[in-house]
Amino acid sequence: MxxxxxxxxxxxxxxxxxxxxxxxxxxxxxxxxxxxxxxxxxxxxxxxxxxxxxxxxxxxxxxxxxxxxxxxxxxxxxxxxxxxxxxxxxxxxxxxxxxxxxxxxxxxxGVLRSIAPLPPDDVAAGRGVVSGVVAARSSAAIEVVFMGLFKSRIPEGRPVSCATLAGPGRFGLDKVPEGTWYLLCHGLGFDDDGGTKPEADALFGCHGPFRIGPEQALDVVVRLEPARLYDPPMLLAMPDVRAIATGRRSRWGGVGVGRAA
The missing domain is CATH 1.10.10.60 (Homeodomain-like)
Known part of the structure; x- marks a missing residue:
């Protein structure tokens, strides 16, 4: 560019x-x-x-x-x-x-108790799968990653599918409806007092736009990087990331993977 x-x-x-x-x-x-x-x-x-x-x-x-x-x-x-x-x-x-x-x-x-994806009445039932890896540079102290599939480049409103991961790694989003989506990721760390680090220290990643067809499976890599001035801001409130980081890890290495808990 x-x-x-x-x-x-x-x-x-x-x-x-x-x-x-x-x-x-x-x-x-x-x-x-x-x-x-x-x-x-x-x-x-x-x-x-x-x-x-x-x-x-x-x-x-x-x-x-x-x-x-x-x-x-x-x-x-x-x-x-x-x-x-x-x-x-x-x-x-x-x-x-x-x-x-x-x-x-x-x-x-500023914390959501949970993030639920859009209900079936709001999106067509889906059978697609988006999976892959969220990657960050080795020096990045990222302990929780929130990811969601959104209709636009701005992470706002309820995603069609979402997950929280206990750090970068493998992920899987299932029941993805047919359509064109953005996969947006938000990585957070914790300060010495156990609180979330300032938003300025968060890392962001985006893959898309991409189209998912009926029953299509897509494998992607999303790299977390510091936000640039021209990156649209994260509007959706984040879940309680401290609870996520200390919670049960899923088979993908995260918590609440898929059509999120």
């Missing part, structure tokens, strides 16, 4: 990050990238995997997650701070993307 394109996209993302409370337009972003609006939109999609508008929306929700855990601001003030005119719209989008309402997210310390 051209470094010229990446640099241009990153300039526009820095504009977004510095103006989350403002009503930015694609024209504003294109000017920061020094591209025409049409060219900018195509390049941004190519580099990040999503549109500029969707990326901006994800950044706003990511900032809201941080503010809910690090400040005493009320939900209404946070919604305005990240660019929403309606607290109702903010709350519904937050809940749909994160898996918890803003109040639940704050009360639970």
């Amino acid at each position: 051209s470094s010229h394109f990446v640099d241009a996209v990153e300039r526009s993302i820095m504009l977004m990050q510095g103006n989350l409370g403002e009503q930015l337009t694609v024209d504003d972003m294109a000017r920061a990238a020094m591209f025409s609006k049409f060219h900018y939109t195509r390049v941004f999609q190519r580099v990040t995997g999503v549109s500029p508008g969707r990326f901006l929306s994800a950044l706003r929700l990511q900032r809201a997650k941080s503010l809910l855990l690090s400040t005493s601001m009320n939900v209404a003030d946070i919604s305005v701070h990240v660019g929403y005119n309606s607290v109702g719209t903010f709350s519904s989008r937050f809940t749909r993307s994160v898996g918890l309402s803003p109040t639940e997210y704050r009360r639970g310390g």
